[in-house]
Amino acid sequence: MADRYFNPFQAIDIHVPAQFHEAFSRYSQTGGSAVIDQSPFPRMVDLWFMAVCVAARLDLEPENISQYETRKIIDGSIFSSDPWRVHALMLVAIGRTGDIQVVSEPRKMMALFSGLAVAGLPKVLEMLKDGDAEPIWNLSDSIDNLLRRKQAA
Amino acid sequence: MTFSWWSPTREISRSPSGKSCSKALATDLLAPVLKRAFGKLEELHDQGKIPNTTIPVLQNRLAAELCICGESLASDDPGCEHRRTHIQKLIDDSLRADEIQEIVTELYFGSKPFESDGSAWLDDYKKVVERRDGLKTLRDDAGRKFRALELELDSLPDTDVQGLRETRRQYNDQRDRHLSRRSSIETQLHGLRTERDQLKGELERLLREQKKGARMLAELEVTQDVSRVLQKAYDRITKEELRKVSGLMNRIFLEMIGADPEQGAIIRRAEISSEFDIKVYGPNDRTLNPDRDLNGASRRALTLAFILALTKVSEVEAPNVIDTPLGMTSGFVKRSLLKTAIRESAQLILFLTHDEIAGCEEIIDEAAGTVVTLTNPAHYPRMLVNDPGVSERKVLRCGCNHRSECPLCQRRADSDTQIEMAS
Ligand SMILES: [Zn+2]
Ligand SMILES: [Zn+2]
Numbered sequence: 001m002a003d004r005y006f007n008p009f010q011a012i013d014i015h016v017p018a019q020f021h022e023a024f025s026r027y028s029q030t031g032g033s034a035v036i037d038q039s040p041f042p043r044m045v046d047l048w049f050m051a052v053c054v055a056a057r058l059d060l061e062p063e064n065i066s067q068y069e070t071r072k073i074i075d076g077s078i079f080s081s082d083p084w085r086v087h088a089l090m091l092v093a094i095g096r097t098g099d100i101q102v103v104s105e106p107r108k109m110m111a112l113f114s115g116l117a118v119a120g121l122p123k124v125l126e127m128l129k130d131g132d133a134e135p136i137w138n139l140s141d142s143i144d145n146l147l148r149r150k151q152a153a
Numbered sequence: 154m155t156f157s158w159w160s161p162t163r164e165i166s167r168s169p170s171g172k173s174c175s176k177a178l179a180t181d182l183l184a185p186v187l188k189r190a191f192g193k194l195e196e197l198h199d200q201g202k203i204p205n206t207t208i209p210v211l212q213n214r215l216a217a218e219l220c221i222c223g224e225s226l227a228s229d230d231p232g233c234e235h236r237r238t239h240i241q242k243l244i245d246d247s248l249r250a251d252e253i254q255e256i257v258t259e260l261y262f263g264s265k266p267f268e269s270d271g272s273a274w275l276d277d278y279k280k281v282v283e284r285r286d287g288l289k290t291l292r293d294d295a296g297r298k299f300r301a302l303e304l305e306l307d308s309l310p311d312t313d314v315q316g317l318r319e320t321r322r323q324y325n326d327q328r329d330r331h332l333s334r335r336s337s338i339e340t341q342l343h344g345l346r347t348e349r350d351q352l353k354g355e356l357e358r359l360l361r362e363q364k365k366g367a368r369m370l371a372e373l374e375v376t377q378d379v380s381r382v383l384q385k386a387y388d389r390i391t392k393e394e395l396r397k398v399s400g401l402m403n404r405i406f407l408e409m410i411g412a413d414p415e416q417g418a419i420i421r422r423a424e425i426s427s428e429f430d431i432k433v434y435g436p437n438d439r440t441l442n443p444d445r446d447l448n449g450a451s452r453r454a455l456t457l458a459f460i461l462a463l464t465k466v467s468e469v470e471a472p473n474v475i476d477t478p479l480g481m482t483s484g485f486v487k488r489s490l491l492k493t494a495i496r497e498s499a500q501l502i503l504f505l506t507h508d509e510i511a512g513c514e515e516i517i518d519e520a521a522g523t524v525v526t527l528t529n530p531a532h533y534p535r536m537l538v539n540d541p542g543v544s545e546r547k548v549l550r551c552g553c554n555h556r557s558e559c560p561l562c563q564r565r566a567d568s569d570t571q572i573e574m575a576s
Binding site for chain 1: 175176178179181183186187188190191193194197256257263264272278281285
């Protein structure tokens with residue numbers, strides 16, 4: 001599988017609204033603190049992916065990113081090092097659109113992910129602050145609750 | 154304490170199942186949406202639009218020329234041609250899939266790991282939280298101990314902790330120095346032990362030597378004692394005894410030759426030198442040469458005087474046996490010589506010829522205990538009157554003395570070789 005793997009988002013940059021830029025810096029170790037307790041995400045893409053996952057989990061409607069002033073934070077080539085993320089994202093695209101054909105349209109998929117990220121980011125930031133412990137524990141406990149709540153439902 | 158659930162690269166983030174926690178978390182979070190996506194993919198698969206993984210298997214079979222069912226697929230066998238063609242067509246149809254089919258195919262097989270039961274991430278997180286709480290308990294305990302120690306430290310009255318630290322540092326330094334010194338002393342000790350062992354060996358060797366030396370020393374002492382005794386004896390001989398012999402010899406010698414005016418005029422005294430040479434001196438202590446300056450009688454007298462003196466001084470009670478001592482002597486000297494010899498001997502045995510006896514008959518009459526005559530039968534008929542009648546060469550004895558004769562010893566008037574023995 002490895003030699004057949006390709007990254008459809010190779011040429012697409014990832015943008016987020018400027019208002020979140022400070023949060024990306026603070027909670028990723030490449031941008032802010034090297035202490036994992038304070039900055040749980042190794043790279044900015046990890047926070048972005050987390051936001052997409054949370055939005056998908058909560059069935060949030062994607063925000064329209066075109067109404068924001070955005071900044072590029074991540075190069076699409078970053079997914080080349082994580083094949084499973086490409087798979088996960090494409091599955092999210094299929095699951096959300098109900099259309100298999102979407103896999104041949106990387107820009108359309110990325111637009112969906114960006115909208116989901118913008119919808120999920122406030123939730124993730126909320127989870128990071130929700131509690132009296134360090135951000136990583138606040139976030140972990142919130143995710144723990146989230147998973148249990150939906151499983152029970 | 155930390156754990157990472159996003160980074161697929163962190164070791165700590167690996168769950169027991171081998172999947173990264175971040176992947177596990179994504180799987181858990183996305184479970185509902187993934188379920189919908191998998192539904193779509195399954196639909197496609199059921200329609201046969203997703204080729205399966207049997208393509209490589211079929212290709213392998215073609216290459217091996219043996220079908221999975223066991224039938225031959227040999228390329229040179231026309232009977233198998235239809236089977237090969239059928240399998241090749243299956244492969245070709247699959248390979249002709251369009252782009253979407255290819256992507257979806259990869260997605261279908263590549264996303265299998267996302268299909269999981271339960272929540273791997275929740276399990277992992279539970280373990281991590283348990284570990285965190287355990288560590289937190291430990292940390293709290295440590296914190297309490299630390300605070301207790303701080304209180305204890307505060308309660309120490311007027312203790313100069315800094316000073317104590319300094320003292321401890323000094324003691325530590327001292328200890329290090331002592332340790333280092335001990336190590337060097339141990340090294341020295343080792344060297345000294347080795348040396349001691351060597352010296353022990355040397356000592357034993359020397360003790361043996363000393364024993365040997367003591368033995369040799371004892372032997373040397375004995376030898377020296379013996380040597381001293383011998384030296385003393387020698388000294389006595391060379392000093393006292395020699396002087397005694399020398400003096401006695403001189404007296405006897407002068408007495409023997411005293412009657413000879415000619416010799417008396419040139420001979421003053423005789424002595425034995427410390428080199429044991431017999432020396433004769435004339436007037437003014439002139440040394441005389443016995444061979445040249447002394448006549449036969451004087452030489453004979455000197456010899457007899459030495460023997461008699463030596464015998465006398467040695468105090469050995471033994472007979473003096475002298476063969477023809479009076480040859481080449483005559484008259485008063487002969488008689489003096491004989492008388493002196495008789496006087497100075499414990500027992501005197503003389504072998505005398507008739508010529509020697511001549512003129513000394515009275516002295517023999519007076520001094521001799523036993524006189525016998527020895528006759529050599531070989532002298533017949535030149536000197537003997539009668540034939541002794543013996544063929545073997547042996548001396549014949551008869552009881553005749555210096556004044557008598559018998560048919561055995563009767564001699565012709567002019568002969569002088571008959572020997573008589575007087576003692
Ligand atoms: Zn077959
Ligand atoms: Zn006779």
